[in-house]
Amino acid sequence: MNFILHIWRQKNADSKGDFVTYQVSDIDSDTSFLEMLDQLNEQLIEKGEDCVVFDYDCREGICGACSLVINGYPHGEKNATSTCQLYMRDYANQTELWIEPWRARSFPVIKDLTVDRSAFDRIIQAGGFISASTGSAPEANSQLVNKDDADAAFDAATCIGCGACVAVCPNASASLFVAAKINHFNLLPQGKVESKGRTIKMTSQMEQEGFGSCSNHRHCEAVCPQEISISNITVMNSLC
Amino acid sequence: MHKFNPYEPTGPLENRWEKHLFDLALIAPQNRKKYNIIVIGTGLAGASLAATLGEAGYNIKSFCYNDSPRRAHSIAAQGGINASKNYQSDGDSTWRLFYDTMKGGDFRARESNVYRLAQMSCNIIDQAVAQGVPFAREYSGYLANRSFGGTQVSRTFYARGQTGQQLLLGAYSAMSKEVASGRIKHYSRSEMLELVIINDRARGVVVRDLVSGEISAHTADCVVMCTGGYSNAYYLSTNAKGCNTSATWRAYKNGAYFANPSFTQIHPTCIPPTGENQSKLTLMSESLRNDGRIWAPKKSSDCEKNPNDIKEEDRDYFLERMYPAFANLVPRDVASRALKGICDEGRGIGAKVHNQRLGVYLDFSSVIEKIGIEKVKEKYGNLFDMYERITGENPYQVPMKIYPAPHYTMGGLWVDYNLMTTIKGLFATGEANFSDHGANRLGASALMQGLADGYFIAPKTVANYLARNQFEEIDDNHPDVISALDSVRARIDKLMNAPKPKYSPDYFHQKLGRVLWEACGMARKKEDLESAIAEIRKLKSEFWQNIKVTGLEKDFNQTLEKAGRVADFIELGHLMCHDAIEREESCGAHARLEYLSGNGEAKRDDESYSHVSAWEYSEENEPILHKEHLHFEFIKPSVRDYK
Numbered sequence: 075m076n077f078i079l080h081i082w083r084q085k086n087a088d089s090k091g092d093f094v095t096y097q098v099s100d101i102d103s104d105t106s107f108l109e110m111l112d113q114l115n116e117q118l119i120e121k122g123e124d125c126v127v128f129d130y131d132c133r134e135g136i137c138g139a140c141s142l143v144i145n146g147y148p149h150g151e152k153n154a155t156s157t158c159q160l161y162m163r164d165y166a167n168q169t170e171l172w173i174e175p176w177r178a179r180s181f182p183v184i185k186d187l188t189v190d191r192s193a194f195d196r197i198i199q200a201g202g203f204i205s206a207s208t209g210s211a212p213e214a215n216s217q218l219v220n221k222d223d224a225d226a227a228f229d230a231a232t233c234i235g236c237g238a239c240v241a242v243c244p245n246a247s248a249s250l251f252v253a254a255k256i257n258h259f260n261l262l263p264q265g266k267v268e269s270k271g272r273t274i275k276m277t278s279q280m281e282q283e284g285f286g287s288c289s290n291h292r293h294c295e296a297v298c299p300q301e302i303s304i305s306n307i308t309v310m311n312s313l314c
Numbered sequence: 315m316h317k318f319n320p321y322e323p324t325g326p327l328e329n330r331w332e333k334h335l336f337d338l339a340l341i342a343p344q345n346r347k348k349y350n351i352i353v354i355g356t357g358l359a360g361a362s363l364a365a366t367l368g369e370a371g372y373n374i375k376s377f378c379y380n381d382s383p384r385r386a387h388s389i390a391a392q393g394g395i396n397a398s399k400n401y402q403s404d405g406d407s408t409w410r411l412f413y414d415t416m417k418g419g420d421f422r423a424r425e426s427n428v429y430r431l432a433q434m435s436c437n438i439i440d441q442a443v444a445q446g447v448p449f450a451r452e453y454s455g456y457l458a459n460r461s462f463g464g465t466q467v468s469r470t471f472y473a474r475g476q477t478g479q480q481l482l483l484g485a486y487s488a489m490s491k492e493v494a495s496g497r498i499k500h501y502s503r504s505e506m507l508e509l510v511i512i513n514d515r516a517r518g519v520v521v522r523d524l525v526s527g528e529i530s531a532h533t534a535d536c537v538v539m540c541t542g543g544y545s546n547a548y549y550l551s552t553n554a555k556g557c558n559t560s561a562t563w564r565a566y567k568n569g570a571y572f573a574n575p576s577f578t579q580i581h582p583t584c585i586p587p588t589g590e591n592q593s594k595l596t597l598m599s600e601s602l603r604n605d606g607r608i609w610a611p612k613k614s615s616d617c618e619k620n621p622n623d624i625k626e627e628d629r630d631y632f633l634e635r636m637y638p639a640f641a642n643l644v645p646r647d648v649a650s651r652a653l654k655g656i657c658d659e660g661r662g663i664g665a666k667v668h669n670q671r672l673g674v675y676l677d678f679s680s681v682i683e684k685i686g687i688e689k690v691k692e693k694y695g696n697l698f699d700m701y702e703r704i705t706g707e708n709p710y711q712v713p714m715k716i717y718p719a720p721h722y723t724m725g726g727l728w729v730d731y732n733l734m735t736t737i738k739g740l741f742a743t744g745e746a747n748f749s750d751h752g753a754n755r756l757g758a759s760a761l762m763q764g765l766a767d768g769y770f771i772a773p774k775t776v777a778n779y780l781a782r783n784q785f786e787e788i789d790d791n792h793p794d795v796i797s798a799l800d801s802v803r804a805r806i807d808k809l810m811n812a813p814k815p816k817y818s819p820d821y822f823h824q825k826l827g828r829v830l831w832e833a834c835g836m837a838r839k840k841e842d843l844e845s846a847i848a849e850i851r852k853l854k855s856e857f858w859q860n861i862k863v864t865g866l867e868k869d870f871n872q873t874l875e876k877a878g879r880v881a882d883f884i885e886l887g888h889l890m891c892h893d894a895i896e897r898e899e900s901c902g903a904h905a906r907l908e909y910l911s912g913n914g915e916a917k918r919d920d921e922s923y924s925h926v927s928a929w930e931y932s933e934e935n936e937p938i939l940h941k942e943h944l945h946f947e948f949i950k951p952s953v954r955d956y957k
Contacts, residue, residue, distance in 0.1 A: 086870075104588045112593055112820070115873075119818040124865035125873050129381060131554040133594045135700065136479055137385040159703045184525055185870040188381075192502065195382050199494040203487035204446045208366040208769045211437075211444035215401065218455030228448040228473055231480060235384055258446065265446045 075101045075162055078170045079114065081126055087182050087190075093172070107150070107160035108133060108140065111173075128187040133158040135299060138234030141241070142187055143174040148238035148297045156236060156299040176241035180248070180284045191237050193283040194251060201275035202255045204265050223261045230258040232300045239294035239302075245286030250294040252280050253310035254302045260309060273313040318571065318928065318940050321730045322426040327948050328408075331430045334731070338774055339781035346371035347497075349780050350534040352519055354506045354561050356383030358478075358761060359744025360540030361485035362768030363776075364500075368492030370773065375532055376489070377504045377521055379556055379875075384486045387542060387554040388764060391478025392599035392697065394462060394470035395442075395761040397435035402459055406467040408432045413949060415759060418464045418645055419724070419752020420902035420918060421951035422574070422926070424944060426731060427749045431759075434766035439471055441769055445484040449473050462757040463600050464645035464956075470758045475599050475697045481761055485768070505875065506561045507805075508798045509537065509568045509740070516740035517788055518795065520802045524875060527868035529802055531795045535785045536739040536776060539565060540768065543723035543745040545578065547883045547890065548835070549827025551720035552584055552597040558879040559886050562727050562746055566889075570735040571928035571940060573728035573748035575886065576894035579755055579903050580836050581721030582649035585704055585714075586673040588665045595719040596704055598676070599697055600757040603642045605681040605690070606714070608633050608653075610674045614660045621663070621675055621713050632656055632674075640956040647754040647903040647916070648956055650718040654836045655914065657717070664715045677713035718836060722760060724751040724903070725893075728928040728942070732775035733767060736928075739783075741776060743767035748926065753902025806867055808858065809877045815862035819876035822857050823883065826850065830887050834894050839907045843895045850888045857884060889929060889937060896939060899923045920951055 076099040084091025098114050105113070108130050115125040131139040140157040144150040149157045152164060165171070173187065181189040219227075231254070239250040256273050259265025265272075288307055295304040323330040323337075341349070349372050353364045356378040364376045378386060398411040411432040416423060439457070443449065449471050450458040459468040473480040492498040503524040510518035510531060518533035544559040545551035566572045583598045609629045611617050616624050633652060634641040644652075653674055656662065664673035682690050687710060691698070698709045705715070727735050727742040729749055734741050744764035751759065788795065833839075833846035857880070865871040900909040900916035901923070911917045925941040932938055 102589050102591060105591055106593070109591055109593045113591060116818055116820065119862055119864050119873060122864055124869075124871075127870050127872055131380060131385055131556050132387060132390045133555060134390060134596045135703070136390050136476065137380070137387070137554060138382075139380060139385050154699075155703055159700075161704075161706070163706060188870070191381060195384075195490065195493075195502075198384075198487060199490040203491045204444065205491065206441070206444035206488075207369045208362075208441060208488070208773070209437075211440040214399070214436075214439045214443040215456055217443075219451055220455055221451045221453050224448050224451040227446070228480070231446075231448050231473075231483065232476060234479075235382065258448070262446050262448065264444055 075103055075167045077101065077110070077165070077168070080170065080172045081187070082174045083126070083186055084183050086185055091183065101162050103163040105162045106133070106158065107162065108158050110162055126187065127185045130158060135159045136234060138236040141176050141189065141236060143176065143241060145172050148176065148241040149299055154299055154301050156234070176237055178240045178246035180246060181237060181240060193285070194235050194237065194248070196283065197248065197252060197276055197279045198255065200279035201272040204259060205268065206264070217263050219262060227258050227261040230254045230261070230302065230306055233302055234300055236299065238297045238299065240285065242293040242297045243286065244291055245289060247288045248280050248285040249288035249307050249310070250298065250302055250304065252276050253306035256313065257306040257309045260313065269313055273310060277310070277314060318736055319730065320424060320942060321732065322424065323731065327425065327429045330426050331433060335774060338778035341777050341781045343371055347373060349373065350375070351776065352532060352534040352537045353540060354519065354538065355386065355540035355542060356486070356489065357386035357388035357540060357542055357744060358482055358485055358764030359746070359768040361386070361482065361489045362765050363538060363540060363743060363772050364498050365485060365488035365492055366769055366773040367776065368489070368495065368497040371497065374492070374498040375534065376498055376500045377506060378502055379505045379524065381502050383489060383500060383502065384483060386482060387557050388482045388761070389479045390554065391761055392475040392597065393601040394460065394472035394477045394758040395438065395481065396462070396469050396758040397439045397471060397762070398432055398469055399436050399439060401457060402468045404467045406469050410467065411435060411469065414465050415750065415756060416752070416949060417954060418756035419754055420916065420954055421752065421946070422901055422944065423750055423752035425946060425948055430771070431750050431763055431766050434770045435762050437770060438762060438765045442481055442484050445488060447473065447480045447484045460601060461604060461643065463603060463643050463649070464756040472601070475601070475694065478761060481765065507564065507802045507878065509564050510795055510798045511568055511737065512788060512792060512794045515738045520798045522802070525870045527866070527871065529799060531790060531799055533788045533795065535780055536741065538741040538743060538772060538776065539727065539746050540743050541746045543726065544883070544886055545720040545723055547826065547887050548720040548830050549823045550587060550592060550595050552581060552595050555594060558882065560879055560882045562742070563882040563886055565727055565735060565737065565740060567931050568737060569931065570737045570740060571728040571930050572725070572889060573926050573928045574725040574893065575890045575929065576834060576897065576904055577724035577753050577902065578720060578890070579646060579722040579724060580650045580718045581646055582653055582718050583676060583716045584719035584721070585701065586664050586717035587667050589667070596700070597719070597721060598701060598714065598716060600646070602676060602694060602697060606642065606676040606678050607631055607680060608642055608674055608676055610656045610661045610663065617661060617663050617671060637956045644956045645754060645756060650836055651905060651914065653718055672717045673715040674717070675713035676716045678709060679713070682710065722755055724748065724753060724755055728926065732778065733772050734775065734779065739779060741772055743772050753904055806874070809861060809874060809881070810863050810867050812859060812861045814860055816860040817862055819861065819873060819880045822853060822861065823880045825853055826880070826884055826887050830890065834890050837905050837907050838894050840895055843891045846891045847888060850884060850891065854884045857881060892937060893927055893929065897923055897927060916954070924951070
């Protein structure tokens with residue numbers, strides 16, 4: 075298969091970026107999207123050029139490192155799938171692919187397709203934890219947890235922190251990310267104790283980082299590779 | 315050099331850790347802030363250790379190569395974590411978990427360490443639950459368990475197929491709390507490239523800021539390596555692309571012994587490779603073997619058929635046939651060897667890679683029939699979805715295809731009972747050390763070990779080291795700091811400016827991977843290992859002649875990152891083969907073809923090889939072997955029998 079790639083190249087945070095067009099050919103249909111970019115980079119090395127920088131690590135959809143807006147969609151058009159799990163067999167031969175970094179003020183571009191998502195770490199540091207010091211825990215079964223609550227907490231906790239929700243949001247809001255963490259803890263008896271304070275601290279950090287507010291576009295839920303539900307945001311708002 | 319002595323406590327096994335804890339020196343709470351500790355890596359071992367030491371009041375500097383500590387590869391662990399809670403009342407106990415782990419490792423681990431690990435297992439579950447880790451539960455609200463390969467009890471705690479993710483996020487959030495308190499200063503996108511040793515003690519590291527390319531030195535009173543394993547030496551593995559040996563290799567080249575480097579786990583249930591440009595392999599959790607049945611066609615003429623068209627009587631459920639007692643739940647090394655055997659016989663299925671079909675079926679049709687598709691979805695839904703995304707095939711309708719892939723490395727830096735390496739003040743925890751899994755790791759025990767080391771063991775032994783030593787002030791102009799910085803700069807310079815730049819880092823990495831996979835993978839033979847060493851030597855000199863790194867040194871340059879890691883993998887590959895040659899027996903995952911029993915099982919030689927092989931680096935000569943003899947005071951090494 076052959077593809078025409080328009081890739082965002084930007085030297086660093088301070089410089090202006092632009093699309094550069096490349097061609098890749100003879101791509102096997104079972105090649106993953108990122109492996110296709112690997113092959114482009116091999117070509118660039120051969121030509122003596124600087125490679126396209128993009129974030130990746132586990133390549134199995136769980137570390138949350140990969141990003142990329144592909145033809146306007148964070149993580150591409152495929153539902154419930156992160157970029158590293160896209161395969162070229164999902165695209166028609168000769169497709170033109172526009173590949174960009176996440177776009178949000180709170181996620182400044184570092185180089186090419188990579189952005190700085192450390193704002194997410196600072197939101198977690200503000201209150202995204204249960205204050206249980208090592209060694210202080212009681213016997214695990216001493217506090218029972220309703221199965222439905224535990225399952226719902228898991229569904230919220232499954233967030234991979236990739237930032238697609240921010241990238242797609244017209245307000246660049248981090249509400250889905252923040253709400254998922256708040257609700258994960260709020261659903262569990264161990265986490266409920268600190269819910270109110272946690273919610274205030276995390277949401278005010280979110281504002282300080284420059285993320286926008288939620289105005290119910292619901293695009294975040296649609297692009298989330300983990301299918302985190304927007305109903306988490308309702309819970310967060312009720313705790314504020 | 316720190317004495318090569320495991321410093322195992324003596325006396326009854328059950329009391330050793332408690333007795334040792336009492337003997338360890340403490341530091342009073344108000345004095346802890348005077349001590350500085352460097353923690354490299356933020357996986358389960360690193361994040362839990364940094365969090366615990368931070369809570370205690372020490373000053374921590376932590377580093378990871380990813381853009382956030384939450385992305386460390388522990389996140390990808392799927393199946394679960396063992397603990398001998400005996401909630402199922404099925405005869406489990408600390409002793410049984412200890413024994414299973416020793417036996418699973420084919421009696422090549424230290425009794426004292428493994429027993430301590432089993433003791434810590436229950437505390438880990440308590441801690442994780444308190445942190446809000448959403449483990450699976452029964453309708454009663456109690457924690458749920460499942461069984462896992464290599465055992466006959468249900469002691470595995472799990473969070474659907476994302477147990478590693480949930481445990482890592484628990485440790486990450488605990489660590490984040492301490493970043494906020496100011497006791498941890500964390501550096502993301504930073505890679506450790508050198509160890510600083512002053513007066514024979516580890517006193518710091520040199521790191522490269524992966525965005526700016528800036529090289530800087532950080533000093534402290536001690537250093538802890540929580541940097542994971544080296545499966546990526548094989549190029550294709552289930553590890554994340556960035557996982558590397560560079561930190562442990564720098565430790566080795568500075569004098570830390572490297573133990574059992576050839577003990578690498580090839581995991582049986584991974585999605586088979588499909589082509590030459592593949593960048594990684596994906597694991598399908600071992601938990602699938604609880605309900606999935608593994609089979610291959612009896613006749614090689616059926617190998618190209620649609621599996622649903624192959625009649626029941628033409629299917630060979632070979633693990634059930636070969637190991638009736640454990641059947642599909644035999645340990646990983648045993649299952650992998652059996653799978654390889656079937657494919658080598660020409661009964662493999664799926665795409666041909668390098669002219670051989672590499673795959674067998676993992677079939678869920680009978681469990682779907684028995685408990686219904688919805689129940690199967692609830693248990694394995696996310697794994698089935700992942701399989702379908704990667705392969706484009708629906709495992710509810712067509713059996714999965716699986717084949718073994720490098721997954722975990724039992725080998726690693728040699729450590730004593732305090733988890734200290736042979737360099738004073740340099741500790742290693744989690745997969746980075748060699749300590750608990752012997753020659754083969756059982757399922758659901760990697761998470762257990764990483765967290766036992768990080769939450770409960772290293773915090774105590776690191777404090778003891780700090781309490782018992784005096785630390786002189788070091789400033790950044792110390793000659794040993796300067797020389798560490800210089801050596802990093804010189805090496806980067808060499809990588810950027812090879813005499814005849816021609817090939818990319820991946821070119822060399824793929825070549826190395828093929829050599830290691832063929833010679834030092836699931837089956838090993840002296841002659842093959844010897845020619846592998848010759849090939850690796852050649853590859854090393856080619857690498858330094860022809861490595862081509864484009865872009866700039868003082869910039870975000872992923873090609874340069876890769877080149878540095880591949881250079882280290884090449885040297886490690888040599889040591890892996892060297893170790894595999896020296897160990898003239900088969901044990902666990904180390905299967906020397908010359909030493910297999912008539913029916914293809916590993917044949918240990920306890921007379922000659924009941925030891926840990928700890929290798930010392932030598933600049934001019936071949937590595938020097940030191941043996942730590944394993945004493946079995948409490949259990950008797952037996953022939954591992956899963957029939």
